[in-house]
Amino acid sequence: MALTRVDGALTQAPSTSGRRNQGRRRGRDQRPAVVPTVILLLGAVYCLLPVVWVLTASTKNNAQLFNTFTFAPNGSLWSNIRGLSAYAGGVFWHWMLNTALYAGGGALLSVVVSALTGYALAKFEFRGRSTLFNLLLAGVLVPPVVLALPQYLLLAKVGLTNTYWSVLLPSILSPYGIYLARIYAMSAVPDEVIESARVDGCPEGTLFARIAVPMMTPGLVTIFLFQFVAVWNNFLLPFIMLSDENKFPLTVGLYTLLNRGSYQPALYSLVVTGSLLSIIPLVILFLALQRYWRTDIASGAVKQ
Template sequence: MAVDTRTPPAPPVEAAPPRPRPVRRTSWSSRVVVNTLLAIVAAYTLMPLSWLLLNATKNNGDLFGSPGFRLAEFHLFANMADLFAHQDGVFGRWMLNSLLYSVVGSLAATLISLLAGYAFATYSFPGREKVYASVLLGILVPPTVVSLPMYLLASEAGLVNTYWAVLIPGLVNPFGVYLSRVFTEAYVPRETLEAARMDGAGELRTFRSVALPMLTPAFVTVFLFTFTASWNNFFLPLVMLNDSALYPVGLGLFSWNSVLPQEPQLYALVVTGALVSVVPLAIAFLTLQRHWRSGLTAGAVK
């Protein structure tokens, strides 16, 4: 009988299962270091605001008689009453002036920026990129550099020491034009605009009824940037205005601060006024932060 001398086939070799990737675990010491650094940065950032909150509750005696970060007798409401009554309530006039410069001026500047950014993003015309590049050059020019030329122009036009001397220069916002173009390219599809034109909508109606609702995050983002810059604007009103009744709140507090050696009773009013002047900015950011955060995210993705 013949014997089969063939070697039986080897059993199939099963593939080894893939090794799981080792999970990097953050060591306890590194977490402590990172959290400690973040706490130090947060404390350093909030230190001026905490000092302002504490010292706005003190009168003149406690301001100089107690440490800056220690509570004393609570005089905040009395300080605020004195603040709005001093010099026939000029501080309230300063706050209204700042709201006028910041809210009205920022709304107009934001609308102009959106129109310009929309035009650069959707229309093709000769020299478009060169004109856009010249607009972007305005971002590199510090506002204080052009304040004196603007004063000379306002003087020739007879606008010095008027509301228009502060409102008109604030309408130009090159950074807002840049953001508006980025947002338009990210949010407004060309097909939607073409469909609106085919339905018979004019260019202004296409922008107002189709593009503008899509650009709500852009509007809020540009408005907040412009509002903050306008509220903190100091040098331009200092150059343009001579009448204290037209001062914004920052310039008005500076005028009080400059006479503190002669009128030391104004110390508590200046500190309390500084605290009150921060409130509109905080309200604006807390109210519009949702739209602002989504707008910044879209701009970053684009």
Template sequence: MTAVTAAGSIGRTGASRSGRRRRVALLPTVALVVGALYCIVPTLWILIASTKSPAELFSTETYLPSFSGGLAGNVRDLSSYGGGVYWHWMLNSFLYATIGGLAASTVSACAGYAIAKYAFRGRKLLFNAILAGVLLPQIVLAIPQYLLLSKVGLNDSYASIILPQLFNPYGIYLCRIYAAASVPDSVLEAGRMDGASEFRLFRSVGLRLMGPGLVTVFLLQFIVIWNNFLLPFVMVTSDDKFPLTVGLYSMLRHGADEAALYSLVITGTLLSVIPVIALFLSLQRYWRIDLVTGALK
């Protein structure tokens, strides 16, 4: 009888522990679902609201799409607004993000490779300073950068948005980590014994092996510049130099007096996501190559 009671007690204890484990395992799932909803619901609202005409935007159910051709009409109105200034803003954003992303990736590759592969005095101090730059909010640099560029007459220019993006502390940090992991010192030493210069080693060996990591740095910087609002808002005042973020904000301000512009701003926001999605999908194969390479190593 005692043995049966003990066995039953052990069984109940095991069941209670199994129940606790299931409850604990359920918490991350619930948190993940809540986080996903937090990200998806605003995007879903923009997608649905863009299908509605200005008359339907505030007179229909929030999460019920319209099938009366509102999206096509909104795109036509957006294209004709200000003589097609929206597409000029999108071109500006594309130029800022592409040129700034490529330039920042190049600077990050050079700096990260040098810190990872060369021993020089102050290297650790320099890397720690770069790590401190990662923790520094970029918003606090906008005003000093504006004052510096205005001193040399570069405010309200395309360069005023691209130049502050050249130094990316997080990109340098990633390149340093990636160069240390993917560029073997033995390969560099073999190249030096064959008479290759340091620049040729960096160009022919370092950049090729760091390629997948540089794609990641470029994409991250592209998205940062594409979504940047404060820096262009501070730096440029001419409408023809606005990126999409500042241009849509100016339309939203005018929408306070003209409610029809709300539909155009929503549609413009939806269209602004398409280039980022297309870039992400086109560069995804490089990450797959990187993962396979890491698995083989």
């Protein structure tokens, strides 16, 4: 430090070496972290490469797919879509509708059950609440694959196998969705608001529907999206439950096409094209629902 005279008094001024060291530290802090950036880029390439391959492969005919395949697109996409639509009287689009029914209906019912259960666990005091919540947490740790066979045996006892309900009913209860709903209800729904509504004589059902649900909307949208994607991509449960081809979802239907491709190689290009078309609804759904997350983040930024 150097001494300088200001208005007749001696003061200490920072030395030039100190300013240089401060500038170096600031430069190091602003320098991008190379290693984490490279790791993230490699992870992005790893995740996006199969998507790029599907996009490119769906533009190839069967000969190009196996003989001269490159990542350069070709002009056979529309012919592949027409061939897929014409296959077996348009059964692919029937599979698409079945998948939308399973995923949409299962996700909506799961959101209702998760919202009610999570809100009750977060805002009501009752005996055994902690035990029940711990059991739900244990259910989160159980892989759905383990439950597929017991669910088949239970539904077979009541004659619901090979029906739409055999895929819809197991999709309704989501331990992870209930866990998220409870956490979000605890943080997004203030106890003061609930107590004020109760003092004003608001019934519990109206309080939940008109006050709690709007506050929990971003969390419920997240639960809906998670459950929708899980049911949309589910393979083992409908594979075990269903035997009628007209009730198949996309995952099982495309699997049957892939098996038939072993003696009908022309079906491979249809399978790849069907895989591409099965991704599009998920992308559209994510883009349509992400505005709820932006709204929640913006509202949280101005809370005092």
